[in-house]
Each structure stands twice: as C-alpha cells, then as structure tokens.
Ligand SMILES: [Ca+2]
C-alpha cells in the first residue's frame with residue numbers, strides 16, 4: 001500500500017515537471033527540429049574502396065544540416081573474410097563483443113564507431129588496411145553505415161553499403177621473426193644480424209617478444225632495434241639466441257615453443273620449428289649453456305635471399 005502511494009506521488013511529480021518543461025519550450029524561440037528533420041548523412045565519394053595493406057583510403061560524407069551536438073555513426077560488417085584485425089575505420093574505436101567491448105553500453109551489433117563533431121557539414125573518415133608481411137589472398141569486407149547511439153544523425157536511405165577490398169602487400173623486403181610463445185615472454189631471447197665475418201653487428205632486436213629484424217629498402221645507418229635497411233649483395237650471419245631465463249623457473253620443465261619465421265614480404269613464408277633447441281633446464285647464455293644460439297648464413301643475391309643452417313648447411317629458406 002505504502003509503495004503505491006509513493007509510486008503515484010512520483011508519477012504525479014513527473015507529470016508536473018513535464019508540463020513545466022513543455023511550457024518553457026513554448027516560451028522560447030529555439031527551433032527544436034522534429035525527428036523527421038534530423039540531419040541526413042550522405043555518401044559523396046566511392047562506395048567501393050580497394051586498399052593495399054599499409055595504406056589508407058577515405059569514406060567521404062556530407063551532413064545536410066550541421067547541428068550543435070556531436071553525433072555517432074557505426075560501420076557494421078555484414079559479410080566478407082576480413083575481420084577487425086585486417087582493417088580499421090576512423091580512429092579504431094569499436095564495439096567488439098568478442099573482446100567484451102561496448103564503450104557506449106548501448107548494445108547492438110559489432111562495428112567501428114565514428115564520432116561526428118558538432119557543426120560538421122562534412123566528414124572524411126580514414127579506412128586503413130592493416131599492414132602485415134603474411135603472403136595471403138586478397139581480403140574483403142562489406143560494411144553498412146548506420147546511425148548509432150544518440151541518433152542525432154540519420155543515414156540516407158537508412159544505411160549505406162561499402163565494400164572494402166584489401167590487397168596483399170608484396171615486396172622484396174625480408175622479415176625474420178623469432179618467437180618463443182606469448183606465455184614465455186618473461187624469458188629473454190634475442191635476434192641479431194652480423195656481417196659475413198660474424199664480428200660486426202648490423203642490426204639487433206633485443207627488447208621485443210617476439211624479436212624481429214626487417215630488411216627493407218632504405219640504408220641502415222645505425223644498429224638499433226628492428227631498424228630496416230637494404231643490404232648489399234653478400235653473405236651475412238643471423239644469430240638467434242636465448243640470453244637468459246631471467247630468473248624464471250618452470251615446474252615441470254618445458255621446451256620453449258621457438259619458431260624462426262622467414263618471410264619475403266607478402267610472397268613466400270617459411271616457419272622453422274626450433275621447438276627442441278631451448279629448454280628451461282639448460283637455459284641460455286646467462287645460465288652457461290654452450291648451445292645457447294642457433295646460427296644461420298643469410299645470402300642476398302639481387303632480390304633473392306637464401307638462409308642456410310650453419311650447423312647442418314641445409315638450406316631452410318629461399319625466395
Ligand atoms: Ca592481411
């Protein structure tokens with residue numbers, strides 16, 4: 001009984017507040033657009049984008065009547081084999097239920113969210129095809145542009161469909177990635193590139209997990225983490241090692257799941273399994289393990305790279 005009285009009182013107060021605010025609306029001259037007059041967002045550029053990995057294109061929109069409030073739009077993927085790791089729309093903000101993300105707590109399907117600033121008459125939204133070295137087929141995704149969250153903006157026709165085609169990046173650059181399992185990142189492995197004598201370091205990768213060296217097309221000037229540059233034709237030394245267990249102990253002992261992945265960017269990739277070379281008992285250099293490194297000879301001849309296992313003299317990569 002008491003509950004009902006309170007509830008009725010509350011509703012009564014709400015009605016009075018509503019009447020007051022309606023009255024005050026009629027008293028001023030501010031033009032409140034009925035919902036049918038909300039700004040309409042229209043496409044003004046291409047609706048099919050073809051973008052090479054590592055490059056960016058734009059989706060260009062016009063907004064029919066700029067408003068004093070920010071609005072939100074969503075690009076909702078509806079089909080295709082490219083996922084959020086392959087392309088980024090806007091500044092990358094998204095709802096992604098697979099990873100428990102919903103920044104506006106509004107529910108609804110997954111997609112990239114773009115904020116349209118107040119007073120915008122147009123907006124140009126970047127679409128980035130994410131760079132990777134992996135040789136792969138072309139990727140594609142179809143997304144639908146829709147209003148989102150506060151629904152201050154309406155999209156022409158209720159939605160605009162865009163097709164984003166992602167072209168595999170291909171080059172004569174070489175990527176060498178040395179990985180030992182994300183769960184063992186506290187253990188310190190290192191990757192280094194030396195000249196043919198094995199005594200002068202050209203470049204090293206010491207601070208990552210995985211470590212990688214990228215041999216690009218510009219000149220190397222200083223030895224630094226991952227720095228890329230062109231190499232003159234000749235033979236070089238790749239030195240892949242465990243520096244230290246870094247105080248980590250493992251019970252039971254483990255073989256670290258080490259791989260050396262050699263990729264002629266976008267073209268040829270070889271994953272060399274080194275899963276039996278390093279373990280938690282023998283450790284690395286700092287633990288006095290004499291077999292703490294794997295050594296390879298890397299020969300560059302024009303745009304062809306050959307990697308030979310120094311122990312067995314077996315060719316493990318050519319491309
Ligand atoms: Ca890709």
Ligand SMILES: [Ca+2]
Pocket residue numbers: 053132133134135136168169266
């Ligand atoms: Ca690729």
Ligand SMILES: [Ca+2]
Pocket residue numbers: 188189190205206207208211
């Ligand atoms: Ca390291």
